[in-house]
Amino acid sequence: MSQRPSARIWLTLIYIFLIIFSVITLIPFFWMFSASLKENTDFFSSLFLPTGDGFLGIAWDRLTLKHFYNLFTEIGIGQAVLNSIFLASSTSVLATICSAMGGYALSKYQFGARTFITTMVLSALIIPGPLLLAPGYQLLYNLGLLNSYAGLILPHLAPAFGVFLFRQAMLNAVPGELLESARIDGAGEIRIFFTMVIPIVRPMIGAYLIITFLASWNNFITPQIVLQSPEKLPLAVAINNLKGVYAEDYGMLMAGTVISVAPMLILFLLMQKEFISGLTSGAVKG
Amino acid sequence: MHFFRTLFERIPPGLAVILFLAIFSGSVLSFKKMTELEDLEMWTFSRNHLPAYKPFIKKWNKEHPDQQFSLSLLNGRALERRLLSGFFSGTPVADAVETVMRTAHHSFAGPIDAIGFRDLTDRLKEEGLMDEINGPSFGPWTNRGRIFGIPHDVHPVLLAYRSDIVEDAGIDVSQIETWDDYFRIMKPLMKDNDGDGRPDRYLINVWDTIGGYLLLLMEQADGQLFDEEGNATIDSPINIKTMATMITWIAGPNRVGLEMKSNYASDYQLMLDGTIVGFFMPDWLIGKLRQNVPGLAGKLKVMPLPAWTPGGRRTAVTGGSVLGFPKASPNFEIAWKLGKQLYLSEELAVNLFETASIITPVKRFWDNPIFDQPEPFLSGQAVGRMLIEQAPDVPTRTSSPYLDLATKHLVNAAGNIKQYAIRNNKFTVEELLPETKRQMQIAQKHVETQMYRNVFLNKPQ
Incomplete structure (x- = not known):
């Protein structure tokens, strides 16, 4: 049974809100995870992953598992x-x-x-x-x-x-x-x-x-x-x-x-x- | 198999996982051989001290097979709880305890003969340590004339400044002697180039909410919140004048101050982007910035703090730790021997400076060439020597158990005076003096009220 257009719009809106709030919830976790992969020199100079010339503008070579x-x-x-x-x-x-x-x-x-x-x-x-x-x-x-x-x-x-x-x-x-x-x-x-x-x-x-x-x-x-x-x-x-x-x-x-x-x-x-x-x-x- | 099938049918998978974890980890731990604590113990609150202490203790244990020490690292609050519990109720404490001012001061709240730390005054005099160690560094560990610990450090404070910005602007810092000179000479840096109606840079990290720095400046000006007998002196004339002056730095058209401690990422960002040009630099902060903000390397220099008056004191002091010996320990003589060897070790003094930029309070080590080495992080300055030159002149602090409380009331007073200045458009020291006096008297009264409740320090009225 197909949904009515208004119900579909309502559902889409709910999902958009849920996605937004999920992202907001996940940001600190992502920050924490990316911080655990950064060198101390990059810690305060980049918000998440260190920026550079790599794929997606990220300096992948400066990420480390040494911590x-x-x-x-x-x-x-x-x-x-x-x-x-x-x-x-x-x-x-x-x-x-x-x-x-x-x-x-x-x-x-x-x-x-x-x-x-x-x-x-x-x-x-x-x-x-x-x-x-x-x-x-x-x-x-x-x-x-x-x-x-x-x-x-x-x-x-x-x-x-x-x-x-x-x-x-x-x-x-x-x-x-x-x-x-x-x-x-x-x-x-x-x-x-x-x-x-x-x-x-x-x-x-x-x-x-x-x-x-x-x-x-x-x-x-x-x-x-x-x-x-x-x-x-x-x-x-x-x-x-x-x-x-x-x-x-x-x-x-x-x-x-x-x-x-x-x-x-x-x-x-x-x-x-x-x-x-x-x-x-x-x-x-x- | 039947048992496991039944188990999994009856209990949730999560519970099964937790049960498995409990059994597995319990089995591993029961087979694992744990190191037994030695008969003699030393506690420290600082992870940074461990790398230097561990080999020392290991060497000691090798040389003294019947006097084995274990070294435990405890979080500062946990150490305080355990120590004070031990002092008050007789639960076990270590034979030697390295702790911070706050904890030591809390142990000073009772009658002098009930203080849990051993009185070291006579011992320090007999063994010549009073002359060997920097005099003012005993201040925070001295209560009612008696000394309860060996100081670990001096912690003199210099003024750090963004040398790249200052030198680019053609400013010669050698002309600076007093705070007035500093603000006058540096004032050209406080332009509003981005047109947001506010200066792009501020000159010093003083703010009404940062009690530690208000106190630091008061002590530099020879003010104290308590006298040597432990009486509150918050509303002394020198404190009132210093406070009124500091308020002119943080409110009004001549504001030069900015809220910045030195602990958080936001503070480091203010340093990196040059929003703050000058800030207080105790010795321990040098090592901390070197590790946490390598981007500042070569952009900073230090100079002695500007004085309040020409010819006045060019340094201040903040923080500090001590080695104390609980009275309850039956092994004082052994612990004292270990503590003395540890704190009077030149190797340790050098290590402390190399790793954390902290200078030793032991004066005979001050000639060590390590202190003359250029520090690349501070543009090649011989910062060790600069710190040592100021070390004998650090203010002598007092050790009241009410220091925390007094500092909180100092912050309240500063906030109220700042609001008064803004509300009434009064931004000169002379205009602010009456209100400052009133607020400092209020702070004094609050602290005194609390102190009078302590029947050990005051006779009941």
């Missing part, structure tokens, strides 16, 4: 990438499971302290994170967890935000009758949780997973306070350490930023369906 090469050979950024991947993936998987379990318990189990615990979880939401840095640091010191990966993962295992998010998601989405039927059929609690509850809140799992992964990937201040060995530092800190006091190697900084953005882009592409459906689930009643 990436130096990052991996001189700075050893590979170790930081590995640290970041480990910290972000393990934190996000564990935090998602623990938050889902916590939310499930608070929404579907009847026990004495349920209201009290829910109130505590809600109250914890209003405490600003930076306020917990100093007591958290002292606690980790007393537990002997400073300068360890566990010192970064354990405090983020069951954040109040996640527990409350899953509680709300499960309150309406998981019918009590379904759980009762499963119990009557002889299913254990763990089995019910993993085989029935989790698939129902699958979009929320995807969204929360990517949120926690991103938060952990970008976590900047806590690793600096908890970790001491340079070889345990995650990517965000390692890149920040490239910033000098007296001089900055901007090309290397930009190359490091490209490396830090790439895994997140790939992950988002893999999970965009879950992420978007997770964000929009519950947005429309009906």
